[in-house]
Amino acid sequence: MPTLDDLKPGTKAIVEELEGDDLFAQRLMEMGLLEGTTVEFIRRAPLGDPIEVRVNNRYQLSLRREDARRIRLQE
Amino acid sequence: MTESQPIPSPEDALAPSPPSAVRRVALLGNPNTGKTTLFNALTGHRARVGNYSGVTVEKREGALKGAERPVTLVDLPGTYSLSAHSADEFVAVEVLLGLRADSPRPDALVVVADASNLERNLFLATQVLELGLPTFLALNMTDVAEQDGVAIDATKLAAALGVPVIETNARAREGVDKLKRLLEREDLPDRPRVPRVYPDEFLKARDALREELAPRLPADFGLDAFAASRLLLEIDGEFEARAVAQGGSDARAAIERTRTELESAGLRVRSLEARSRYQWIREHTNSCFTETQGHGRSSHDMTERVDRILTHRIYGTGIFLLLMALVFQAIYSWSGPLMDLIDSAFGALGMWVGGLMPPGPLQSLLVDGVIAGVGGVVIFIPQILILFAFIALLEDVGYMARAAFLMDRLLSRAGLSGRSFIPMLSSFACAVPGLMATRTIENQRDRLATILVSPLMSCSARLPVYTIMIAAFVPDHRMLGIFNLPGLVLLAMYLVGIAVAIPVTWILKKTILKSKTPSFLIELPPYRKPLAANVLSRMIERGREFLVRAGTIILAVSIVVWALSYFPRPDAVANEYEIAVESINAQYLHAFSQAGISTAGGGIPTNSEETAQWEAYYADLALDDAVDFEEWGRQLDRAAVHRDGEYLRNSYLGRMGKLLEPAVRPLGWDWRIGMAALASFPAREVIIAILGVIFDLGPEGLDDQQGMIEKLRAAEWPDGRPLFDLPVALGIMVFFALCMQCAATLATMKRETNSWRWPVFAFVYMTVLAYLGAMITYQVSSLLL
Ligand SMILES: Nc1nc2c(ncn2[C@@H]2O[C@H](COP(=O)(O)OP(=O)(O)OP(=O)(O)O)[C@@H](O)[C@H]2O)c(=O)[nH]1
Ligand SMILES: [Mg+2]
Numbered sequence: 037m038p039t040l041d042d043l044k045p046g047t048k049a050i051v052e053e054l055e056g057d058d059l060f061a062q063r064l065m066e067m068g069l070l071e072g073t074t075v076e077f078i079r080r081a082p083l084g085d086p087i088e089v090r091v092n093n094r095y096q097l098s099l100r101r102e103d104a105r106r107i108r109l110q111e
Numbered sequence: 112m113t114e115s116q117p118i119p120s121p122e123d124a125l126a127p128s129p130p131s132a133v134r135r136v137a138l139l140g141n142p143n144t145g146k147t148t149l150f151n152a153l154t155g156h157r158a159r160v161g162n163y164s165g166v167t168v169e170k171r172e173g174a175l176k177g178a179e180r181p182v183t184l185v186d187l188p189g190t191y192s193l194s195a196h197s198a199d200e201f202v203a204v205e206v207l208l209g210l211r212a213d214s215p216r217p218d219a220l221v222v223v224a225d226a227s228n229l230e231r232n233l234f235l236a237t238q239v240l241e242l243g244l245p246t247f248l249a250l251n252m253t254d255v256a257e258q259d260g261v262a263i264d265a266t267k268l269a270a271a272l273g274v275p276v277i278e279t280n281a282r283a284r285e286g287v288d289k290l291k292r293l294l295e296r297e298d299l300p301d302r303p304r305v306p307r308v309y310p311d312e313f314l315k316a317r318d319a320l321r322e323e324l325a326p327r328l329p330a331d332f333g334l335d336a337f338a339a340s341r342l343l344l345e346i347d348g349e350f351e352a353r354a355v356a357q358g359g360s361d362a363r364a365a366i367e368r369t370r371t372e373l374e375s376a377g378l379r380v381r382s383l384e385a386r387s388r389y390q391w392i393r394e395h396t397n398s399c400f401t402e403t404q405g406h407g408r409s410s411h412d413m414t415e416r417v418d419r420i421l422t423h424r425i426y427g428t429g430i431f432l433l434l435m436a437l438v439f440q441a442i443y444s445w446s447g448p449l450m451d452l453i454d455s456a457f458g459a460l461g462m463w464v465g466g467l468m469p470p471g472p473l474q475s476l477l478v479d480g481v482i483a484g485v486g487g488v489v490i491f492i493p494q495i496l497i498l499f500a501f502i503a504l505l506e507d508v509g510y511m512a513r514a515a516f517l518m519d520r521l522l523s524r525a526g527l528s529g530r531s532f533i534p535m536l537s538s539f540a541c542a543v544p545g546l547m548a549t550r551t552i553e554n555q556r557d558r559l560a561t562i563l564v565s566p567l568m569s570c571s572a573r574l575p576v577y578t579i580m581i582a583a584f585v586p587d588h589r590m591l592g593i594f595n596l597p598g599l600v601l602l603a604m605y606l607v608g609i610a611v612a613i614p615v616t617w618i619l620k621k622t623i624l625k626s627k628t629p630s631f632l633i634e635l636p637p638y639r640k641p642l643a644a645n646v647l648s649r650m651i652e653r654g655r656e657f658l659v660r661a662g663t664i665i666l667a668v669s670i671v672v673w674a675l676s677y678f679p680r681p682d683a684v685a686n687e688y689e690i691a692v693e694s695i696n697a698q699y700l701h702a703f704s705q706a707g708i709s710t711a712g713g714g715i716p717t718n719s720e721e722t723a724q725w726e727a728y729y730a731d732l733a734l735d736d737a738v739d740f741e742e743w744g745r746q747l748d749r750a751a752v753h754r755d756g757e758y759l760r761n762s763y764l765g766r767m768g769k770l771l772e773p774a775v776r777p778l779g780w781d782w783r784i785g786m787a788a789l790a791s792f793p794a795r796e797v798i799i800a801i802l803g804v805i806f807d808l809g810p811e812g813l814d815d816q817q818g819m820i821e822k823l824r825a826a827e828w829p830d831g832r833p834l835f836d837l838p839v840a841l842g843i844m845v846f847f848a849l850c851m852q853c854a855a856t857l858a859t860m861k862r863e864t865n866s867w868r869w870p871v872f873a874f875v876y877m878t879v880l881a882y883l884g885a886m887i888t889y890q891v892s893s894l895l896l
Binding site for chain 2: 063066078
């Protein structure tokens with residue numbers, strides 16, 4: 037299953053599931069990034085990490101790639 | 112669809128406080144929604160800034176300006192949720208519940224929501240409704256929403272949420288007056304009804320847990336429906352920790368059992384709230400929004416265009432580096448003229464005050480203790496103001512988050528995040544503004560780690576130490592044709608700090624500062640035009656805070672060190688000096704009596720200024736050939752310098768140095784160097800002046816670098832070996848690169864962490880590292896060289 041880290045810049049996808057049941061997942065969900073949310077991959081930082089995504093077509097969030105790999109997307 | 116207000120618990124800790132003379136209103140909301148801008152507009156930029164006790168969270172309060180009744184506004188730190196997994200995150204909840212002694216429970220709340228991103232903002236807003244306090248929703252950034260093509264029906268929204276909704280544009284002060292009138296009105300809105308967010312099974316389980324726990328917890332725990340929900344939902348959260356601390360293992364077992372039951376009923380505890388709450392928000396508020404045309408470009412399009420350049424691999428990195436170079440340049444050099452001005456102003460003040468009174472302890476206390484101490488505090492102001500002008504500007508514009516985005520990779524290797532970059536960079540100029548800049552780091556563990564290692568960056572105060580040691584003891588060899596040895600040694604000193612900081616950070620982050628919260632999850636807000644008033648008020652606030660909170664500590668330290676180096680003033684030293692002056696004068700006055708000139712009544716000269724006056728006075732008497740006035744003055748001055756050196760060597764500080772000598776021997780130091788290191792506790796650069804006095808050069812050694820260098824080279828051990836050589840000098844430099852000889856940094860650290868624990872920790876670890884570093888440097892280079 038693809039993860040947020042696999043998206044190409046400029047593409048959108050819908051979140052299928054957040055892997056793991058920890059505080060990081062809880063924080064993401066509180067910020068409105070949960071199952072069914074549309075995410076758009078905007079860019080990678082110049083040094084390759086972290087990445088920038090647009091959540092729900094509303095705001096931009098930056099997170100590290102290792103964390104992005106835990107966000108599974110619908111195919 | 113709505114649950115009625117929970118029956119107020121008999122435990123009255125949570126009931127609204129009795130109406131007091133001053134109404135308290137707390138402002139809360141997501142980060143970057145305009146809370147502080149609104150706070151400033153409502154209070155007229157008048158905030159009292161402090162700290163909540165026991166935590167590093169900033170406390171900002173201010174009076175509602177021009178209000179008919181006294182209203183105190185409390186600006187809470189931005190947050191996405193009330194869930195709390197650290198003491199710092201819990202502060203907002205404690206304030207809202209009235210659990211903190213240093214902040215009475217608010218009588219009403221204003222939730223500041225960003226209208227252009229309302230759904231996410233309503234997550235927090237609907238959590239807040241469960242608190243049962245009269246609440247207003249300030250729908251801020253209405254201008255942005257309008258531009259973005261989002262129209263919000265405030266009336267419908269008010270009906271859906273059951274609270275008054277006030278549309279505002281805090282920047283343009285629109286809606287601010289209306290909000291102000293509502294806040295000062297005699298009657299506040301009714302307590303809002305609690306949105307029925309959670310599924311029935313959860314509510315049942317929660318109420319059962321509440322009944323089970325209530326007898327086990329003390330009355331002031333305040334176990335109402337809100338607390339019980341938080342307790343259950345926040346795994347490893349602060350509510351749970353509190354309940355376990357007060358209710359013991361039974362409480363823990365009950366909580367865990369209830370969670371297991373919920374899980375087996377198919378409700379995932381960790382995600383239950385987010386799922387249910389967002390669903391509730393969609394169901395109840397979707398009808399309040401309509402998409403409109405928007406005017407031209409949305410804030411997102413505009414931001415995205417800018418970001419294509421500012422986060423571009425080449426342009427973005429280039430602009431970032433230029434910007435950082437500019438910030439560094441500004442605090443490192445632009446502050447110079449201002450600092451010199453302050454320095455000479457306090458110098459002149461000291462001279463003037465010194466001239467008003469006879470020499471003695473009081474004069475010295477005022478001049479060398481108080482005036483020099485205050486000067487030592489004020490000297491930091493230019494750097495603080497300049498750095499905060501930049502930081503406030505970059506933050507207001509929205510660039511700070513981008514800086515973190517660009518630099519995160521680099522710092523993540525040491526276990527920090529991109530947020531630590533600017534504080535660290537600033538610390539190369541001066542750790543004081545650097546530490547103050549750590550407030551932009553949201554993760555408190557990261558922030559503490561940054562605070563603890565930033566003083567390892569070589570600041571500008573170390574430069575004079577490096578310069579003099581290098582000039583005196585590092586030979587000017589060329590290496591590989593292009594480098595010269597002094598330059599390389601200087602570079603090495605800068606690298607030592609960084610090289611030590613990396614493993615220290617890594618260890619801290621693996622041990623005492625291991626964080627539960629993810630270290631990098633940040634919002635990149637849209638770019639906005641900065642507000643001059645916001646920037647200015649932040650600069651002034653920071654400057655004032657430093658003067659008041661850190662300044663008093665620095666001043667106290669300066670006075671203590673002054674006293675240690677001034678007393679006990681043995682009579683023997685004074686007598687010896689008088690004898691020396693007499694014998695010098697006898698030698699020269701002899702010529703006068705031989706020439707038949709009476710000098711009785713004119714007193715006798717005691718320094719070169721006075722001999723110069725004598726020279727002018729007796730100019731026409733052709734004594735010039737018989738008396739070398741200049742040499743006379745020099746001898747007198749030397750006697751005074753020797754006396755001052757003797758006083759210092761015999762002071763309490765000198766005695767401490769002697770006691771300490773065995774400890775500093777492995778570094779190749781004698782007691783005089785050890786004592787100079789002790790005396791430089793208030794500020795590293797002081798060591799130069801102290802060495803000057805100890806080696807009988809006078810504090811003026813500072814201005815006369817060559818004289819100073821010669822004195823240092825000539826200094827000897829009792830057996831005649833030279834005291835300083837290259838290994839000793841290298842050791843001293845490494846010591847000062849790593850040590851924490853800076854009262855201002857320690858005081859700022861106390862202020863920023865709100866406890867003495869961290870400055871003490873930093874002082875101890877840095878002193879140990881400095882000692883070991885100096886010893887290893889000395890021993891190894893003695894072997895090699
Ligand atoms: N266009 C627009 N900008 C606003 C408005 N209110 C605030 N701003 C801007 O939004 C930015 C953030 O404002 P702050 O007042 O610092 O936000 P805050 O909520 O205190 O932020 P944190 O303390 O970081 O949580 C600043 O650049 C403000 O100038 C508004 O109503 N409209
Ligand atoms: Mg703020």
